[in-house]
Amino acid sequence: MGTKAVDESADTAEAGAETEVDLKKAEGADGAEKAGQASAEADAAVADGELADDAAADDGADADEDDLDDEFEAAAGDTAASSAGVGQGAGAVVAAALGVVGLSGGWLGTVASARESLIGQLKTSQSATVAQQVQEVYGDSWKTTALVGGLFALAALVIGAGVLVRPAFGEPGRVQAPWIKSVAWAGVALGAIGLVLAIAKYTNVLLGLPSTS
Secondary structure (H helix, E strand, C coil), X not given: CHHHHHHHHHHHHHHHHHHHXXXXXXXXXXXXXXXXXXXXXXXXXXXXXXXXXXXXXXXXXXXXXXXXXXXXXXXXXXXXXXXXXXXXHHHHHHHHHHHHHHHHCHHHHHHHHHHHHHHHHHHCCCCCCHHHHHHHHHHHHHHHHHXXXXXXXXXXXXXXXXXXXXXXXXXXXXXXXXXHHHHHHHHHHHHHHHHHHHHHHHCCCCCCCCCCC
């Protein structure tokens, strides 16, 4: 009887020890599983952080590219505006110069007048009347000078007016430089005066031929 009780106690102790070992193994497995889950979660968090950093870097690169594009567009706009201003300024100066030539006649008017006078002398016979000689030698020559001056004056008037109306067909809100307007208006004024004088001389309203009677 005593031996049997001792054996049962030993079996009970051994079963309790095995149960405790199994519990510890189970706890160890649960701990390992939890540790694995925690490690996986940490890796996922790191990956998410890296993705977020990459996305932020991409956004920063896109923002830098957009800024560069804006700078390039602004620089191109400034270049185009400068080119347009240079062209308008040159047109205004040309208009004013043509206006001065329209008033003075220029070398081209002088050559054309001399040529017409020579032609008149060659065409006029010695038997022609004084009125015919004056008309052929002087009258036609003066009309040629007036015609050439009128053409220069008309060119000055057209170019100057074109410079003044150019901003209406350009970029809205862009203001034309004051000096360009001033020079263009000078060209228009000189051209208008020269054109009026040329027409008056060509029609003999101004400085007509003297009477030969």
